[in-house]
Amino acid sequence: MAVTQFIPKVWASRILQKLQSTLVYGQSQAVNTDYQGEISEFGDTVYIHGHSDVTVSPYVRNTTTLAYQLLNDERRSITIDQSDYFAVAHDDLDAAQVKPKLLDSVSQDAAYQLARVQDTFLANLGVAGAGSVLEGAAGAARTINVANAYTTFVEAAVKLDEANVPETGRYAVVPPWMAGVLLQDDKYFLQAKGDAILNGQIGTIAGISILKSNRVPLATTVYSVLIGHNMATSFASQINKVEGLRAVNSFADLLRGLTLYGGKVLYPEALIKLRASK
Numbered sequence: 001m002a003v004t005q006f007i008p009k010v011w012a013s014r015i016l017q018k019l020q021s022t023l024v025y026g027q028s029q030a031v032n033t034d035y036q037g038e039i040s041e042f043g044d045t046v047y048i049h050g051h052s053d054v055t056v057s058p059y060v061r062n063t064t065t066l067a068y069q070l071l072n073d074e075r076r077s078i079t080i081d082q083s084d085y086f087a088v089a090h091d092d093l094d095a096a097q098v099k100p101k102l103l104d105s106v107s108q109d110a111a112y113q114l115a116r117v118q119d120t121f122l123a124n125l126g127v128a129g130a131g132s133v134l135e136g137a138a139g140a141a142r143t144i145n146v147a148n149a150y151t152t153f154v155e156a157a158v159k160l161d162e163a164n165v166p167e168t169g170r171y172a173v174v175p176p177w178m179a180g181v182l183l184q185d186d187k188y189f190l191q192a193k194g195d196a197i198l199n200g201q202i203g204t205i206a207g208i209s210i211l212k213s214n215r216v217p218l219a220t221t222v223y224s225v226l227i228g229h230n231m232a233t234s235f236a237s238q239i240n241k242v243e244g245l246r247a248v249n250s251f252a253d254l255l256r257g258l259t260l261y262g263g264k265v266l267y268p269e270a271l272i273k274l275r276a277s278k
Contacts, residue, residue: 046078048078083260127273174210243256
């Protein structure tokens with residue numbers, strides 16, 4: 001296969017599409033991805049503009065003189081400080097008929113590996129930036145079982161209510177063993193299998209979409225389960241370069257790609273860390 005058949009835009013499109021389909025922490029239900037298109041180079045800073053709260057004042061007809069409030073800028077930023085790459089080679093001596101199949105295979109595997117790294121990055125970012133903690137007595141991890149699993153998530157929902165976190169867009173990412181515990185509780189609402197619309201979604205508790213992932217951060221025997229709202233964390237990711245080229249020192253076609261990304265917890269009050277153990 002001639003190197004000219006590696007079309008960068010085609011490769012980038014395939015990889016990005018598959019990447020989105022494998023993310024749990026990085027999907028739009030869990031993070032805000034409104035700023036994806038703002039990235040061009042490593043080290044870029046994506047600025048997000050906000051404003052102070054609007055003041056509401058009493059109005060008396062024919063009496064009140066309107067006082068106009070000057071809004072203060074509350075700009076925040078995300079630094080694109082993470083980058084990963086893949087690079088593969090295909091020797092000319094390999095069967096020519098295999099090469100077209102290789103495109104899909106490499107695309108799928110590269111997307112999965114990039115998703116794995118970015119999901120882990122976002123999981124750790126969210127856990128580190130969570131504004132509150134749920135745990136057991138005396139600061140120990142809370143042992144999750146059928147008797148307390150449902151009430152634990154109701155408690156988390158109440159904490160989010162008290163922080164004025166919107167009800168639509170709440171989620172939790174649990175490890176498979178905890179999902180198994182929840183499925184044993186008849187108070188847990190399990191959606192029909194065909195109704196799940198999010199990657200890893202298995203159901204809903206107290207308005208919180210329950211997502212399952214093998215990438216929930218684990219330290220010894222304590223899992224850090226993230227419960228929150230997708231407004232809390234902003235994430236930007238972009239396939240920056242995909243290149244096909246000819247090897248210099250061998251008879252082979254080469255393919256390599258670079259992805260840039262970064263994220264930041266903008267609203268810690270909209271994230272809860274549940275320290276849980278089996």
